Amino acid sequence: MTASRSTTESRHGAISPLYEVIYGVLRRHMSEAAFPPGLVLGETSVARAFGASRVPAAAALRRLHGEGAITEFEGRGYIVPGGEPLRLDLADAGLVLPAEIAATFATRSRHRLIHPQVEHEIAASLPYGRFLVNESALAEHYGVSRTVAHEVLTRLExxxxxSRDSNRRWYAGPLDEKLLREHYEVRWLLEPAVLSQVAGSLEKAEIEKKIGLAKEAAAAPPPPTILERLEGDLHVDIVLRRCPNQQLRETIRRSQLPVIATHSTFAIDQTQGEISKMISEHLEILEHLLHGRYRKAASALEAHLRRSLGSQVGLLLHLRPPPAGSLPKYLTPIQ
Known part of the structure; x- marks a missing residue:
């Protein structure tokens, strides 16, 4: 049995929207009093229980609320009527998925589990050239089915x-100097504009936490994982995820993804001076945001991206061959 992102197959072979599947399972549990009174149902908890995104979970909950099966709770979720608020994992609260649905969502969960790692591995490999991405080898490498591997690659496409050619083979790379410059130009044109739009919605406590993490990283040489987390704190958490324009968001993400991953690729050759400069620029931007200097924050972000391009190009042009065995086995270099 197969499933797309928004549909799943019923036992009769008919394709149903995912939100209807979630709705049907939850409705049956409530009609059978399988859930305790007072159980809090939120988009996140329902999505997690079904291995789905929040969108179909939210649609299912809205339908249940419209029918009066659940009531609103503190403006942020819903509650099963008849008891004091009770927060439980839905599995602990009595949720049982039918076998055919459980199998579908298990596949979905495996796909989501390996997707971030595959995405990062491929992105970090792009500076080394062009690669054939072997779907079967990817499935074997992660111990998943070809269906799961195919879904991961489809999302990455x-x-x-x-990308995929006319013979249905997957390819990745290369990230050369021209493409790197193009990615940075997209970023310094768009990210400061988005930051100006969303800066006023940031919570002071969130900014202070990010400042604290950056200061910790500045105190000792951080590994690539910490550097990428700092990049994510600013460029992803603050800019990308808060961007209200979906088209802008997708464009920015396309240019962020391979660039942020180069912290792993260039780890051997990055100097402590360059790392310290990056962290100090992040701190400057975050301090501007903390004190409401939004225009200065946007200007500092643009300056940071423009300066970073020069150092990244230098590292790319002098990149040494990858250490033996460091590239994923599902990537085959193309001369």
């Missing part, structure tokens, strides 16, 4: 990280 949609994000622009890989």
């Amino acid at each position: 949609r994000s622009g990280l890989i």
Whole structure:
């Protein structure tokens, strides 16, 4: 049995929207009093229980609320009527998925589990050249089915990280100097504009936490994982995820993804001076945001991206061959 992102197959073979599947399972549980009174049902908890995104979970909950099966709770979720608020994992609260649905969502969960790692591995490999991405080898490498591997690669194609030719073979790379410059130009044109739009919605406590993490990283040489987390704190958490324009968001993500991953690629050759400069620029931007200097924050972000391009180009042009065995086995270099 197969499922797309928004549909799943019923036992009769008919394709149903995912939100209807979630709705049907939850409705049956409530009609059978399988859930305790007072159980809090939120988009996140329902999505997690079904291995789905929040969108179909939210649609299912809205339908249940419209029918009076659940009531609103503190403006942020819903509650099963008849008891004091009770927060439980839905599995602990009595949720049982029918076997055919459980199998579908298990596949979906495996796909989501490996997707971030595959995405990062491929993105970090792009500076080394062009690669054939072997779907069967990917499935074997992660111990998943070809269906799961195919879904992961399809998502990566949609994000622009890989492509597919007329013979249905997957390819990745290369990230050369021209493309790197183009990615940075997209970023310094768009990210400061988005930051100006969303800066007023940031919570002071969130900014202070990010400042604290950056200061910790400045105190000792951080590994690539910490550097990428700092990049994510500013460019992804603050800019990308808060961008209200979906078209802008997708464009920015296409240019962020391969660039942020180069912290892993260039780890051997990055100097402490360059790392310190990056962190100090992040701190400057975050301090501007903390004190409401939004225009200065946007200007500092643009300056940071423009300066970073020069150092990244230098590292790319002098990149040494990858250490033996460091590239994923599902990537085959193309001369």
